[in-house]
Amino acid sequence: MDHFEYRDGELFCEEVRIADLAAEFGTPLWVYSQNALLSNLREIQIAFADAEPVICYSVKANSNLSILKLMNEAGSSFDVVSGGELYRVQQAGGDTTRVAFAGVGKTDAEIRFGLESNILMFNVESEAELDAIAAVAGDMGVVAPVALRLNPNIDAKTHAKTTTGKKGNKFGIDIERASELAAKVLADGRLSLVGIHMHLGSPILTTEPYAMAVKKGVEIVNEFRAAGHDTNWINLGGGFGINYKQNEAPPAKAFADVIVPAIREAGCRLALEPGRFICGNAGVLISSVTFTKREGGKLFVIQDAAMNDLVRPAMYDAFHRIWPVKPAVEAPDDYEGEIPGCEPVDVVGPVCESGDVLAKARWLPETSRGDLICTFSAGAYGTTMSSNYNSRPRGAEVMVSGGTHRIIRRRETYEDLVANEMIES
Ligand SMILES: *Cc1c(COP(=O)(O)O)cnc(C)c1O
Numbered sequence: 001m002d003h004f005e006y007r008d009g010e011l012f013c014e015e016v017r018i019a020d021l022a023a024e025f026g027t028p029l030w031v032y033s034q035n036a037l038l039s040n041l042r043e044i045q046i047a048f049a050d051a052e053p054v055i056c057y058s059v060k061a062n063s064n065l066s067i068l069k070l071m072n073e074a075g076s077s078f079d080v081v082s083g084g085e086l087y088r089v090q091q092a093g094g095d096t097t098r099v100a101f102a103g104v105g106k107t108d109a110e111i112r113f114g115l116e117s118n119i120l121m122f123n124v125e126s127e128a129e130l131d132a133i134a135a136v137a138g139d140m141g142v143v144a145p146v147a148l149r150l151n152p153n154i155d156a157k158t159h160a161k162t163t164t165g166k167k168g169n170k171f172g173i174d175i176e177r178a179s180e181l182a183a184k185v186l187a188d189g190r191l192s193l194v195g196i197h198m199h200l201g202s203p204i205l206t207t208e209p210y211a212m213a214v215k216k217g218v219e220i221v222n223e224f225r226a227a228g229h230d231t232n233w234i235n236l237g238g239g240f241g242i243n244y245k246q247n248e249a250p251p252a253k254a255f256a257d258v259i260v261p262a263i264r265e266a267g268c269r270l271a272l273e274p275g276r277f278i279c280g281n282a283g284v285l286i287s288s289v290t291f292t293k294r295e296g297g298k299l300f301v302i303q304d305a306a307m308n309d310l311v312r313p314a315m316y317d318a319f320h321r322i323w324p325v326k327p328a329v330e331a332p333d334d335y336e337g338e339i340p341g342c343e344p345v346d347v348v349g350p351v352c353e354s355g356d357v358l359a360k361a362r363w364l365p366e367t368s369r370g371d372l373i374c375t376f377s378a379g380a381y382g383t384t385m386s387s388n389y390n391s392r393p394r395g396a397e398v399m400v401s402g403g404t405h406r407i408i409r410r411r412e413t414y415e416d417l418v419a420n421e422m423i424e425s
Helices: 018-025 034-047 065-073 083-091 108-116 127-140 175-186 208-226 252-266 276-282 312-316 414-418
Strands: 004-007 010-013 029-033 054-058 077-080 121-124 144-151 191-197 233-235 269-272 283-295 298-303 322-324 343-348 357-364 372-375 396-401 404-409
Touching: 010 018, 010 029, 018 029, 018 283, 018 372, 018 396, 029 034, 029 276, 034 054, 034 065, 034 252, 034 276, 034 396, 065 077, 065 083, 065 404, 077 083, 083 108, 108 127, 121 127, 121 191, 121 233, 127 144, 127 175, 127 191, 144 175, 144 208, 175 191, 175 208, 191 208, 191 269, 208 233, 208 252, 252 269, 276 283, 312 357, 322 357
Parallel strands: 029 396, 054 077, 054 269, 121 144, 144 191, 191 233, 233 269, 298 343
Antiparallel strands: 004 010, 029 283, 283 298, 283 372, 322 372, 343 357, 396 404
């Protein structure tokens, strides 16, 4: 959390006062640290360097063009899950020839867009998708590079809504069917089996699931090779956890230690798709207190960020650290449980849903109307999952670098809300 720090009783992002940004751009406001983004990417680049991986930043974690451009310039490639994300990569100047395209429901138009963009590989999630890719590639007279997305039946011990590598969820192909589908690819001149893909879920806080996955992956790649495929890529997806609370997540090096030796021994190319790890702790959501009220024996802090801005608490029961920008009590090491000088409050937004709660029974210092509040670790799956529910315009996004800042998405207006709608005249 070093890029967001309390100094002299107030919160800074790098060398910039958060309160100054809120005064300039209003709230709710997303603030990113450019150096946090770069150092998180660098941590992965360094940890996995011995495997010379292609790191595909997962666009869905945060797809702002400025962030994509920054990632591209720092040597990252991209993982996309839709044609819209591929378009964003193009708009940001990204190299589409190193893009991995995942997703269980790619349309023919998306497949065509991927092939036209010369992407590195499609992560194929079903036999029907293989057929569709073959048909589009045949039409275009090209050979489509495919990686089979395998469901390795590994329990990554994450939230039910974010586990993806366990039998019975919608992702991937059952690992037992891999050879059968590989044979089908071999017999089809429009397809080339360049690798396998697994994405186990997110966020993952232990290394064991990756150790198991890479072992299974290497076995299968060797099977494919024995069957005559030129298969080199093992794409282990993303899912590396981050510290939402304190120090619950292992460093990138710990994941690399269980992955890199196996990849090197097998003589494979490694692809990774980290999203959250890169941007999660590089962004915060700043809001201001609209009202406080005591009702039903509880204290509610009603502030101007809501579930339409950051849906993770409502959707995944996710924990985000929350603390005032200019707190009356020094920020604790542990945000869970009782904190001296504080009282338990429900931090809620103005949206008309009981689920519009950013934090329940959270110990906070006293706040009053107009006080700024920071919700930490909001850089991943914040803006990308946001909506205009309750016709709430989305807040601005600002990038801080050292002592400077620049706006990377302007605040939406009421006009923006209705811009695509027509009424009969
Ligand atoms: C969402 C997703 C990722 C990124 O997951 P993180 O937890 O953000 O690292 C990577 N690969 C695929 C296929 C995904 O769907």
